Amino acid sequence: MTSPAPAALHAARIHPTALVEDGAQLGINVEVGPFCHVGPQVQLGDNVRLMSHVVIQGCTTIGEGTVVFPNAVLGCAPQNIHYKGEDTELIIGRSCTIREGVTMHPGMPDFGGKTTVGDHSMFLAYSHVAHDCHVGSNVILSNNVMLAGHVTIGDRVIMGGGAAVHQFVRIGHHAFIGGLAAVNNDVIPYGMLNGNPGILMGLNIIGMQRSGFSKSDIHEVRRAFKAIFNPTTPIRENIARVREQTDNNAAVVDIIAFIDAESERALSSPARGQRG
Incomplete structure (x- = not known):
């Protein structure tokens, strides 16, 4: 029995029920699971894994080694009444974990047209990243965290479940946001915020x-x-x-x-x- 050619060892594995549209770019060892839909402008880096029922649309780039769990929807049109179908981008970094039901949207053309996510970040079930957000690396968004448009999240921020962030808010690196917090205003680096409305309770000493x-x-x-x-x-x-x-x-x-x-x-x- 002859061994498979080297190229075959690294080919993308696409389930027969998945739809990968012409034009999509898939790196080596990509896995596209059952009933996934990958649009024609999508780029998947090496070793990306889409488990099942994942929808990726628009000009979306996903970095090497990122794993996307079932029912996540990435790169669909922003939830903004002014969006007219322009080619704006969603860029997700390397080695991220995107859990069930997560939604992320591309940017708006009049604000730079990009939503960005850094490397090694984790987005737990049903968290949401809106248009024109910029999320750093090593960030954790717990279940049901909601980021409105134009939010900036620094590196190593941790957000508790159900926290909601007002549009244009900045959260500095190493900050900790408590569960169910309403983040209406900027949070300093290393800050720890809790409550509704959110109050700065001190410093994230454990994170430091x-x-x-x-x-x-x-x-x-x-x-x-x-x-x-x-x-x-x-x-x-x-x-x-x-x-x-x-x-x-x-x-x-x-x-x-x-x-x-x-x-x-x-x-x-x-x-x-x-x-x-």
């Missing part, structure tokens, strides 16, 4: 420890956090003082830069009603 922060660094960030959100004086004045006093601690510099950046939204704070 997992990322290798020393005790002294964590204490310095804590001191800066308390000084920035001192309720007796305006945040901008507090930031000016912290900027003068900080010893170039990278985390503190990141927090200040995040607050200083332009934003469509106010800043989440420890006190309900306090604004940046």
Whole structure:
């Protein structure tokens, strides 16, 4: 018995009930399971696996090694009344896990036309990424998390089940969002937010420890956090003082830069009603 040719060993495996339209680009060792539908402009990287009943449409690119579970729908038209069928993009990174019923939409043409997802991120069942969102790497969206349009999520953010994020909100890297939280305003890097409306409860100390922060660094960030959100004086004045006093601690510099950046939204704070 002769061995199969090397090319055959790496060919895509497409179930007989799946539909892969002409023009779709499939990398090596791609698996397209039963009753999947892959549109003509889709690009699947090497070792991508679509389990079953997955729909991928539009100009959607999925990076190497990503696994998509049943009934996920990726790249279909944005839920926006102004969308007129333009070729906008959804770009998903490498080694992501996209669980059952997840939905992700491409961007709108007047806002850059791209929705992006980084590498090694996990999207649990029925989470939603709307048009023009930019989600970092090593992010976890738990079940039923909802991102409105134009939301930016930094690296290593964890969001609890059922959390909802208002459009144009920014969530800084290493932040933790509690389950069922309503995120109406920006959340600083390393911030921990809970409640409805969402209130900044402190810092994601566990996340910082997992990322290798020393005790002294964590204490310095804590001191800066308390000084920035001192309720007796305006945040901008507090930031000016912290900027003068900080010893170039990278985390503190990141927090200040995040607050200083332009934003469509106010800043989440420890006190309900306090604004940046």
